Amino acid sequence: MMLHAFNMHKKEDDLGLHNDLQITKYDSRVILSWNNNLTEEETKKYSVKYILSYTFFNTSYERKERLQEKKKIIRLELHSGFNAKVKTQLFAKETEELIKESGWTECTYKAPPVYIQNLSCIIYNISFFNCTWHIKAEAPAHIQIFFSYRQTEKYFECQQYIKNARKKNIGCHMKDIYFQPSRKIKLNISVTDLKNNSRGLSYYKAFLPQKIEKLNPPINVSVSLENRSIKIHWKPPPTIGSASNNCFMYQVKITGHKIVDVAAEKYEYPLHRPAKKCTAQVRAKKEVCIRNKIWSDWSEPVIIHDEKTVDIMLLSLTLLCLLIFLGGLLICACRRYRCLEVLTMPVPHPTDNIKTWLAAEETHHQKQTSMQMEMHSEVILGILEENGDNIQQQGHLKEFELEDL
Numbered sequence: 001m002m003l004h005a006f007n008m009h010k011k012e013d014d015l016g017l018h019n020d021l022q023i024t025k026y027d028s029r030v031i032l033s034w035n036n037n038l039t040e041e042e043t044k045k046y047s048v049k050y051i052l053s054y055t056f057f058n059t060s061y062e063r064k065e066r067l068q069e070k071k072k073i074i075r076l077e078l079h080s081g082f083n084a085k086v087k088t089q090l091f092a093k094e095t096e097e098l099i100k101e102s103g104w105t106e107c108t109y110k111a112p113p114v115y116i117q118n119l120s121c122i123i124y125n126i127s128f129f130n131c132t133w134h135i136k137a138e139a140p141a142h143i144q145i146f147f148s149y150r151q152t153e154k155y156f157e158c159q160q161y162i163k164n165a166r167k168k169n170i171g172c173h174m175k176d177i178y179f180q181p182s183r184k185i186k187l188n189i190s191v192t193d194l195k196n197n198s199r200g201l202s203y204y205k206a207f208l209p210q211k212i213e214k215l216n217p218p219i220n221v222s223v224s225l226e227n228r229s230i231k232i233h234w235k236p237p238p239t240i241g242s243a244s245n246n247c248f249m250y251q252v253k254i255t256g257h258k259i260v261d262v263a264a265e266k267y268e269y270p271l272h273r274p275a276k277k278c279t280a281q282v283r284a285k286k287e288v289c290i291r292n293k294i295w296s297d298w299s300e301p302v303i304i305h306d307e308k309t310v311d312i313m314l315l316s317l318t319l320l321c322l323l324i325f326l327g328g329l330l331i332c333a334c335r336r337y338r339c340l341e342v343l344t345m346p347v348p349h350p351t352d353n354i355k356t357w358l359a360a361e362e363t364h365h366q367k368q369t370s371m372q373m374e375m376h377s378e379v380i381l382g383i384l385e386e387n388g389d390n391i392q393q394q395g396h397l398k399e400f401e402l403e404d405l
Contacts, residue, residue, distance in 0.1 A: 021086065021107045028204030030109055033071035036088050036102070046090040046099060053104075054084035077205045078119055081110040112201055115139035115191055119205060122294065123179065123213040126240055131187065132162065132171035142195045147172040150186045151179070179209040181241035210241040210290045217299035218250065218265075218282045230269040230304050234282050237296065242289050249287035253298065254280050269304075278304040 024031040038048065050067045056079040065072070074082065089101040114136075121131040131147060145168065147158040162171030179185070190202045218234040225231075236248050250262040254269060255278045269280075279301035286292040 021084075021105055023107065023109050028076055028202070030074045030076060030082075030111075031071060032074055032084055032086075032107075032109075034086055034105070035070065038088070038090075042090065045093075047093050047096070049089045049091065050086055051089060052084065052086045054082050057081045057083075057110075075204070075206075076111055078114055078116065078203050079111065080114045081108070083108050113138075114203065115143065115201070116145060116189065116203065119187075119189070119203075121185075121187070121207060121212050123177075123209055123240065125216065126238060127175060127177050127179075129174040129177050129179075130171065133189070135164075135168055135170060140193075142193060143200070144192050144194055145169045146190050146192060148188045148190075150188065152183050179240045181208075181210050184208055185212075208290070210239075210286060211292050212294070213240055213286070213292065214294045215239060215284050215286070215296040217296050218284050219299075221280070221282055221299045221302050223280060223302050223304050228270075230280075232267045232269065232280050232282070232302075232304075234265055234299070236265065237284055239286070241286070244289065247286050247289035248284050250282055250284050251295070252280065252282055254278065254304070280304055 020035045022033050024033070032052075032054075034050070036048075042048075048068075050070065051064065052067055052072050053062055053064045054072075054074060055062045058080070074084075076082075083106070085104040085106040087102045087104050090099045091097060092099055115138075116133045116135055119131065119133045121129070123129050133145070135145065147161070147169070149156055156174070156177075158169075158172035158174065160173045161169040162173060164170045184206045185208075187205045187207075188202055189204075191200045193200050216237040218237055221232065221234040223230060223232055232252060234250075236243060236245065239247075241247075245265065248263075250265070250267075252260045252262055252267045254260075260267065281298040281301055283296045283298045285295045
């Protein structure tokens, strides 16, 4: 909806060129347009270009553009106005040599008061959306701030407001939001007069979702020891936009070392007299496919090594290689000399002749054993009989001795 057109500015220089400036306010945009007094012959003969320069209030950054059209749309967002100037240049069509140019034609546009500042928005965890702002001290006490946004012709009201101690809305939290990465989010922050219950000023700002997305930390961060160096590997985090490996920029932080920028999904760290305790962390942002200044949080620390751990790892690796080597030699030797066949060869059964011979030997052995036992019994009996005769003779001698007495 067009509100008004005003501020006609006209300036003519010594060369006879001049520009007429006109400013038209259209919602959140200001359309700056101009006309010049070039003749039709000059327009056909020369290449006409315009230099536009403008600076928003309370900023020092001067924006300069070279245009071929005679208008420029300036988005105010949260700025309260700007200073602008424009001049005309004529170039030779064949050589692009500057023939002549006008002087600067200047204008100033002052917008309605802006009651908020420091607007900041961020997307995180794929579907969460937060925006915060500050209310200026000069803002009337009876106003309230309301938030909504639009993407692809759909409007969304704030789900949950963040309030300050005076119950003023100073932020909005939304969740379970689906973003189209290539389509801008268009914010609408409106000021409502609570006394009259009427809507007053509105402020607009637009973002590409990928430019305000805070990524989660990289995932699957792991550490391996290879060829006397530590290798750190990870995977890119999920994102609402392109997940191509070329989109991401990483930083690796290792205890006691400077932060390192890495473009790939791995980093090799030479093993030179490591500290007793060493950890590694990784963070990410989008840098190549779209410029994003917001770094993710650091990943959880992963312990790389300490001196004892490295010694144990190297010793274990050496022993394992030695065991594998010896095992391989043993297997080769066994295959060559058929050791396994000898060890697993079945014991043959005895023939019938051997069985007969063993049975005869067993019978002969039993007979000899029986004869030895009989001879032993006879000897024992003989000894017993001799002992009995001796005892009897001793008894008779004792009787003779008693009779003599």
